[in-house]
Amino acid sequence: MLTQPSLTINRRLNAPPAKVFAAWTDPEKIIQWFGPAPTILGSVKAKMDVRVGGSFRISFNTEDGEYHEVGGTYREVVANQRLVFSWAWHSTPERESVVTVTLKEDGNGTLLSLNHGQFFDQAARDGHERGWTGTIDKLERMFANG
Numbered sequence: 001m002l003t004q005p006s007l008t009i010n011r012r013l014n015a016p017p018a019k020v021f022a023a024w025t026d027p028e029k030i031i032q033w034f035g036p037a038p039t040i041l042g043s044v045k046a047k048m049d050v051r052v053g054g055s056f057r058i059s060f061n062t063e064d065g066e067y068h069e070v071g072g073t074y075r076e077v078v079a080n081q082r083l084v085f086s087w088a089w090h091s092t093p094e095r096e097s098v099v100t101v102t103l104k105e106d107g108n109g110t111l112l113s114l115n116h117g118q119f120f121d122q123a124a125r126d127g128h129e130r131g132w133t134g135t136i137d138k139l140e141r142m143f144a145n146g
Contacts, residue, residue, distance in 0.1 A: 005125035006117035011136050013110045015143040017080040017103040020110045023139060024083055024101060025050040030058065033142045037134035038063040052077055056085065072096075087116070095120045097128075112136070 013020055023029045027046040034044050043061040050056070052074055059069040069090040075098070076084035083101040088094075097118045104111040114132060119125040 004117065005119040005122050006115065007119075007125055007129045007132070008116075009114045009129075009132055009136055011112045011114075011140055012106060013112055013140055013143045014108075014145075015110060016108065017105050017110045019143070020103050020112060020139075021080045021083075023142065025077075033135070033138040034058055035060040035068075035135060035138075036062070036131040037137070050074060050077055050083075072099075076100075092120075095124065097124075112139075 015023075023033065025048065027048050030046045030048070031044040034046070040061045040063060044058065045060070046056070046058045048054075048056040054074050054077075055071060056074070057069065057071040059067065061067055070087060071090065072086035072088060074083065074085045076082060081103055083099075085099055086096050087099050088096045097116060097120070100113075100115045100117075102113040102115075104113075114136065116125075116128055116132065119128065
């Protein structure tokens with residue numbers, strides 16, 4: 001069996017785990033930073049039911065005029081420590097992958113590890129790596145001033 005491509009992004013954020021967890025689980029907060037670099041500010045919408053078995057849907061528009069919508073189901077929710085959720089774009093619902101976000105306290109900050117696995121192919125992995133890098137950059141900036 002072929003190993004499905006995956007990616008991992010590690011980042012240190014200038015905020016305690018509780019604040020970072022809230023940024024991932026509060027729809028009012030996630031809309032402030034979610035989406036790759038070319039996302040149009042103010043276009044992000046989020047519906048979230050953060051509990052095991054609960055679902056989420058996030059949509060946004062990018063500068064190229066495209067509309068994007070992604071959704072999934074929460075598989076694991078450990079407050080301030082860990083989120084595991086399925087991930088599928090509305091355009092390719094059959095291509096489900098899995099995202100694991102792990103938070104570890106690091107002094108007055110948080111070590112965030114994002115693992116996205118079970119990609120359909122290498123191209124999907126590479127596109128998501130670009131997208132997540134831009135997205136996590138924005139999360140990092142949100143906490144840059146403490």
